[in-house]
Amino acid sequence: MKWGVVTFPGSNDDRDSVYCLERVLGQEAISLWHKDRDLHGVEAIVLPGGFSYGDYLRCGAVARFSPVMSSVMAFARAGGPVLGMCNGFQILCESGLLPGALVRNRSLSFICEWVAVRVETTRTRFTARCAAGECLSLPIKHGEGCYVADEATLKALQDNEQIVFRYVNQAGEALESANPNGAVQNIAGVTNTSGNVVGLMPHPEHAVEALLGGEDGRKLFRSAFG
Amino acid sequence: MASIPVDLQLAHDHGLSTDEYERIVRTLGRSPTFEELGVFSVMWSEHCSYKSSRRFLRRLPTTGPAILQGPGENAGIVDIGDGLAAVFKIESHNHPSFIEPYHGAATGVGGILRDVFTMGARPIASLNSLRFGAIEHPRTPHLVKGVVGGIGGYGNSVGVPTVGGEVYFNPGYNGNILVNAFTLGIAPTDRIFRATAAGVGNPVIYVGSRTGRDGIHGASLLASREFDDKSEDLRPAVQVGDPFIENILIEACLSLMQQDLIIGIQDMGAAGLTSSSVEMADRGKAGIVLDLDTVPTRETGITPYELLLSESQERMLIVAKEGCEEAVKDVFATWDLQAVVIGEVTADGLFRTTWRGEEIVRIPVSALTSQAPAYERPASRPADLTAKQQVDLSALPLPTDYAAVLTSLLTTPNLASKEWVYRQYDFLVGGNTVVQPGSDAAIIRLKESNKGLGISVDCNSRYCALDPYRGAAIAVAESARNLAVSGVRPVALSDCLNFGNPEKPEVMWQFVQAIDGMRAACQALEVAVVSGNVSFYNETDGQAIPPTPTVAMVGIMDAVTHHVTQWFKHPGDLIVLLGETHEELGASEYLAALHHQECGRPPRLDLEREKRLQQVCLRAAQAGLFSSAHDVAEGGLAVALAEACISHPRQTVGVRVTLTGDLRPDALLFGESQSRAIVSVRPADWDQLKALLHTSRLPFSVLGEVGGTDLEIAGYMKIATAALRQQWQTALAQQLTHA
Amino acid sequence: MLAKVYVTPKKAILDPQGTAIAHSLHALDYTEVSEVRMGKYLEVRLTGLSRPHAERRVEEMCQRLLANLIIEDFRFEIVEE
Amino acid sequence: MLAKVYVTPKKAILDPQGTAIAHSLHALDYTEVSEVRMGKYLEVRLTGLSRPHAERRVEEMCQRLLANLIIEDFRFEIVEE
Numbered sequence A: 001m002k003w004g005v006v007t008f009p010g011s012n013d014d015r016d017s018v019y020c021l022e023r024v025l026g027q028e029a030i031s032l033w034h035k036d037r038d039l040h041g042v043e044a045i046v047l048p049g050g051f052s053y054g055d056y057l058r059c060g061a062v063a064r065f066s067p068v069m070s071s072v073m074a075f076a077r078a079g080g081p082v083l084g085m086c087n088g089f090q091i092l093c094e095s096g097l098l099p100g101a102l103v104r105n106r107s108l109s110f111i112c113e114w115v116a117v118r119v120e121t122t123r124t125r126f127t128a129r130c131a132a133g134e135c136l137s138l139p140i141k142h143g144e145g146c147y148v149a150d151e152a153t154l155k156a157l158q159d160n161e162q163i164v165f166r167y168v169n170q171a172g173e174a175l176e177s178a179n180p181n182g183a184v185q186n187i188a189g190v191t192n193t194s195g196n197v198v199g200l201m202p203h204p205e206h207a208v209e210a211l212l213g214g215e216d217g218r219k220l221f222r223s224a225f226g
Numbered sequence B: 001m002a003s004i005p006v007d008l009q010l011a012h013d014h015g016l017s018t019d020e021y022e023r024i025v026r027t028l029g030r031s032p033t034f035e036e037l038g039v040f041s042v043m044w045s046e047h048c049s050y051k052s053s054r055r056f057l058r059r060l061p062t063t064g065p066a067i068l069q070g071p072g073e074n075a076g077i078v079d080i081g082d083g084l085a086a087v088f089k090i091e092s093h094n095h096p097s098f099i100e101p102y103h104g105a106a107t108g109v110g111g112i113l114r115d116v117f118t119m120g121a122r123p124i125a126s127l128n129s130l131r132f133g134a135i136e137h138p139r140t141p142h143l144v145k146g147v148v149g150g151i152g153g154y155g156n157s158v159g160v161p162t163v164g165g166e167v168y169f170n171p172g173y174n175g176n177i178l179v180n181a182f183t184l185g186i187a188p189t190d191r192i193f194r195a196t197a198a199g200v201g202n203p204v205i206y207v208g209s210r211t212g213r214d215g216i217h218g219a220s221l222l223a224s225r226e227f228d229d230k231s232e233d234l235r236p237a238v239q240v241g242d243p244f245i246e247n248i249l250i251e252a253c254l255s256l257m258q259q260d261l262i263i264g265i266q267d268m269g270a271a272g273l274t275s276s277s278v279e280m281a282d283r284g285k286a287g288i289v290l291d292l293d294t295v296p297t298r299e300t301g302i303t304p305y306e307l308l309l310s311e312s313q314e315r316m317l318i319v320a321k322e323g324c325e326e327a328v329k330d331v332f333a334t335w336d337l338q339a340v341v342i343g344e345v346t347a348d349g350l351f352r353t354t355w356r357g358e359e360i361v362r363i364p365v366s367a368l369t370s371q372a373p374a375y376e377r378p379a380s381r382p383a384d385l386t387a388k389q390q391v392d393l394s395a396l397p398l399p400t401d402y403a404a405v406l407t408s409l410l411t412t413p414n415l416a417s418k419e420w421v422y423r424q425y426d427f428l429v430g431g432n433t434v435v436q437p438g439s440d441a442a443i444i445r446l447k448e449s450n451k452g453l454g455i456s457v458d459c460n461s462r463y464c465a466l467d468p469y470r471g472a473a474i475a476v477a478e479s480a481r482n483l484a485v486s487g488v489r490p491v492a493l494s495d496c497l498n499f500g501n502p503e504k505p506e507v508m509w510q511f512v513q514a515i516d517g518m519r520a521a522c523q524a525l526e527v528a529v530v531s532g533n534v535s536f537y538n539e540t541d542g543q544a545i546p547p548t549p550t551v552a553m554v555g556i557m558d559a560v561t562h563h564v565t566q567w568f569k570h571p572g573d574l575i576v577l578l579g580e581t582h583e584e585l586g587a588s589e590y591l592a593a594l595h596h597q598e599c600g601r602p603p604r605l606d607l608e609r610e611k612r613l614q615q616v617c618l619r620a621a622q623a624g625l626f627s628s629a630h631d632v633a634e635g636g637l638a639v640a641l642a643e644a645c646i647s648h649p650r651q652t653v654g655v656r657v658t659l660t661g662d663l664r665p666d667a668l669l670f671g672e673s674q675s676r677a678i679v680s681v682r683p684a685d686w687d688q689l690k691a692l693l694h695t696s697r698l699p700f701s702v703l704g705e706v707g708g709t710d711l712e713i714a715g716y717m718k719i720a721t722a723a724l725r726q727q728w729q730t731a732l733a734q735q736l737t738h739a
Numbered sequence C, D: 001m002l003a004k005v006y007v008t009p010k011k012a013i014l015d016p017q018g019t020a021i022a023h024s025l026h027a028l029d030y031t032e033v034s035e036v037r038m039g040k041y042l043e044v045r046l047t048g049l050s051r052p053h054a055e056r057r058v059e060e061m062c063q064r065l066l067a068n069l070i071i072e073d074f075r076f077e078i079v080e081e
């Protein structure tokens, strides 16, 4: 499968994502430049983590207007698989491809740690190979990962099975004590109504090698292989 | 343009002495212009000229078979095989961080990153070494939060993982905190760039952020003199950084370096445009002329004096090959960065600048560099040191509750978990972090091979205050030991020598002693010093900081899979103490925290024994014999055992041990004898490890085994490890919020 | 012309920064403070537009970029300099 | 009573946020924008103070906590609600 990983100025995990896809998972992966509208025939797109355009004003606010994003939006609307991780998730929300928004962590500080997330639905392009209710160990590293949405949106997310991941404790329970950033209902990731666009705050691309702490992240990418 | 007249008084205001001013007049054969005075004042400042330290720094061993670049460039370089080099340096940003902790620390991180990528290396790991005043001091929490926030704010955004560091609290830093930042990068050995200006007629190109009025005289007036009640006036010297620009500057510079377009490149650090161009000209034995009218500015009305001295961040100076200007500009344009030709390399050996068609600076480059003043300042042993080195243990009551002592040690801010700090840092970006913060050394894998690099920063300044020679030697030894117990072979170090006012003989003595102690340890452990930084004038109202020669050591692992972490893993593993415990409580955390005494001499260091310990650890790690290994440092054996039980990122495990020996129990449990490590080993591997210990004549004792849920030291204590971990983990955050 | 733009968190959205500042003010004994909300303040300098035109443009900038309407409200005023 | 507090970066201090926003507005074709400065806007709700008293207190809060005087300026106005 041919993957495209977008590089915005200020993206940080773009190289790690290419490495993960190419060297660890044996996929074809190219990097897509923010100024380039041409998607070069990729079959899946990754919006990586980092601080696109410095994340000034709001995380992801500026990136959504970059030339490549108009192509990404068209690709997504046509049903192409798009995975946004951390800053990528923020960009997807800012661009309206995913509902809701991400705001400052409740603690007001940046948090880097490994967390457990529970797979809430397997009906997405990036969780098809997970088991529903399965817990994955993934790292988070963000200052603005607190997911918020209004009541109506939350209800719709619930009704349409659009909540993809929740932060949970070791026992798999989505308790407040297992919530690292204050996200509403412990939400760590969501999808659009058709399940082809997934955004999450954790970093599956940093959980693909046992040497570096775990391999659970592989499942997300593998799900997209079809 | 009417220039400001220069006289001796103005020279004094610039931090120059009468002698120095006269020397300037002699060198030039005339009075300097106002701009020239500014240039001399920064280039001859302690911070840029190393005038008090230069001749002593020569005593440090700086060469070795793997050393490709020792001190003198932007960073040191070590050959790590497979055509790759490790490029690294540590640097201080103390004064700015005290004035504005967030931006001071952030720009410190930015500066050290530039020192590394300017050599062609992609930065892959940062560490930091921090010293704050007493945690109860009213300013401390604000400073800690600001500094940690700034390091994270900048480092995370730039996309370089912060993988380790150290944090200590001591009232000696109440008026002067220390922020030392370290970065390690990787470069191909055949593509290393140096900061040199050569080739007459080659263009000098300015890239990065525009110049503003920030940080004028940061080097000369902020970093090269003491704090006093006037220091508040220096506030405009504070700089604000832009990590986003740094991030793209890294990418742009590294992509520039893929092509054959440039001769040399240097970041504009302290003393900005002046020192970068002068230093490049000096290394290339050339001259440089700059047209200041072409320097990109952020606001109108900036004077040439300000342009020369501004320390605006995220700027680089490049000497390109003639005719390659447009190609260079194209590379930066890809990243929407500006590149402007502002001057050229000349043959006259002069640093010249023009402004509105007039030459306003004309100084021989050598007068600003090799011919700058150098002093052999008087040194004398502090008169009260002998008294401070005394400690009367017989007058010291033995504790009645050893468990309580251990708990209070583990909750002092110095020994408490630093998780509150490092969880604010992205330690994963880059995808190479094998051992994340929380173990003795950080370990980074190299994607290009099976190798790994280990890094540790260390300095016990209480030891250094009570015996700077021994304290500095221990800093080197401990850093190396942290690597060795992790399975990493120490290779080279970068040092950051933080001291008080060198014009005081006692401070100078501390400095020279520390250099000699470092030298002895480096020689014994076969480690070279490849880069470093001296920060003097860490004094407020005449009160100097404890001498703090911070050591950042880098080592190599041939197979990164053999890395060792400090926490116990398997119930049933044997626990073995390598090394010996003596009755050494002098300068210990125990004396300071429990008895409020900072006195006595630091523990003895037998460098030959140390070397053997480290070799054994390396061989055992390579043979896969260790389940865990942890060096014994502050807080002694009991603290090291406790840490091995509770420092695993997710779980705790218990132990049952018996300590023998006829030492005072508090010395046995909490003394800080050197050259020790606590290791755990599977019973099946014990014979092999034992044989190794015998052949290397290293004393050892089997203490007990891993298992259960309590930390049990027979006859002294039994504590539930889960509860202990909870207290240890939350202590720092609690004290910072309730202080 | 200068547009002064105020972007504030919507009432329904938690404002942890504002809450933290209120806490700190209480700790400093400013007990008269009952609530703090924290938002952004932008000064956008404009050239060559008529006032009504500037108003339309700034409104549009806010809608498109300066505020995220899911979580923020905005208002602005335009002043001559 | 409500104190509206405006905290802005000092003129000489680098304002990376403002600069980035200006760039982005240009990219969106708002070429009429010549400069953006980005600051904070705080609404501090106060109870039980007279207006002159409130003014003194808010001034003090700004000095001590709300603004970082090394790099920021502030001003405020107090309105009845």
Ligand SMILES: Nc1ncnc2c1ncn2[C@@H]1O[C@H](COP(=O)(O)OP(=O)(O)O)[C@@H](O)[C@H]1O
Residues within 6 Å of the ligand: B127, B128, B129, B130, B162, B163, B164, B165, B166, B167, B418, B419, B421, B422, B425, B436, B437, B438, B439, B440, B441, B442, B457, B458, B482, B633, B634
């Ligand atoms: N300022 C810091 N930044 C990042 N990590 C830190 C910092 N301070 C301490 N740490 C990490 O916390 C752990 C414990 O630190 P320390 O007690 O100083 O270790 P040691 O005594 O083994 O040198 C180490 O892994 C260290 O890297």
Ligand SMILES: [Mg+2]
Residues within 6 Å of the ligand: B440, B482, B631, B633
């Ligand atoms: Mg250690």
